Amino acid sequence: MNIKTNTYLALAVLSASLLSGCDKVSTFFGKEESKELVQRIETNTDDGKVGMLLPDFAQLVQNEGQAVVNIQATPAKRTTTPDDDHSMDLSQFPDNDPFYEFFKRLVPNMPDMPQEEAESDDLNFGSGFIISKDGYILTNTHVVAGMGNIKVLLNDKREYTAKLVGSDAQSDVALLKIEPQEDLPVVKIGNPKDLKPGEWVAAIGAPFGFDNSVTSGIVSAKGRSLPNENYTPFIQTDVAINPGNSGGPLFNLRGQVVGINSQIYSRSGGFMGISFAIPIDVAMNVADQLKANGKVQRGQLGVVIQEVSYDLAKSFGLDKASGALIAKIMPNSAAQQAGLQVGDIVRSVNGEEVRASSDLPVMVGSMMPGKEVTLSIWRGGKQTDVKVKLGSAAEQTETSAKETEQPQHEGGHDGFAVENAGLTLQVENADGKQRLIVLRVSGAAERAGLKRGDEIIAVSQISVNDESTFRSALESAGKNVPLLVQRDGNTLFLALNLQ
16 A cells, blocks of 8 residues: 655645546447446434435445455565575474474574565555456556456455566556466456546455455545556545555446545544545556567657646736646757747647646557647647647656756846836846846735746746846736746746736
């Protein structure tokens, strides 16, 4: 179980490459119609009207629980040889010799002596579910990563040794295979896009190794992006999830799997009412690629993006805060070759709206490298379409902007104040280039989030590097001004409100 201990769940404004699975429909299952399996229990109010409808998950658990499995994974056992350091050959002693027992306890690695079983700390408990009758099983990568022995326990107590077909650390999805003698029960696959906040869901798994445990709750939100988890639009629920639930299914009321339980947010290490599941469509796309190729290919734009805040939307002339704002374009990337520019706001991909910046990595990553997509972008106050042939993450290694060192400043001129912006700026020379550096902030600049040491690169898409260009660009920009800033090697936009 991955446990998030962050004190907050806000994403850093910058998100570098774009991921996800593939753009083909899952080959494991055909589309199935499924009736609602959960009984409704009516609770009447005093006036005889129905106050609420509570779900009864008993039938769902009875029907679908057979396809949920318990996974126990241990590292490959270390084999010792007589040449190991500190080893000692005690084959001369009979088993019942007291010196044999003495040296067995004293010397940890002795040839010809059975080694103790792995400590319980080396045992990974997790859950999974069967997606094909011939024994393919989905779980989380973090349940089986680095493990040499994977045991799968079925609901009917049968045990199998599983083979790891493939795993994908970026989506935290792993595919296992067991070899049954007969057809196995399988889950039904649902559509997580049909889920709505407030809808009831249930989890079946093996928390702390207690197999076939059932918990339930509601969908709290959809499309959640977590720090360092830019590739998956997580389903947030309040279903009780604990270590051992990882890799288990999240069911809707129709008995269909809509997600894989993966992470919790916790300050204590235990469940605190916030858990996250990988949407099943993302997981199945990854599983299809793992089954076919043993690895996952991902389309990539090669941009650094940030969220479009309300103030940034106003500064760019948008009617609402939506889309993904391009703060940086990687060299030789698909985005650069297509002519995308810093300051472009991506509003849709192939006609599908980009509501938040976190949507863009998922949309683009769900398509294969080489696929041509149409991006609808906002540039210079107008909407326009740009066609982009996606690159591959495997073909291009992007360096995070955070790894770029700040230039060494070599002194400069006296600062100048821009009173209506609350700014004091200084022109400096760094690495042979003239730069505009922030010395002090107050008022509008402080509210915008500017900090001492920031380098102002552009004002309303106009490059600036001295007092003259800055004042000219600011005067022509209006009251809501987008500033392109470099900070600690990152480039980002800030909205300066002069009203």
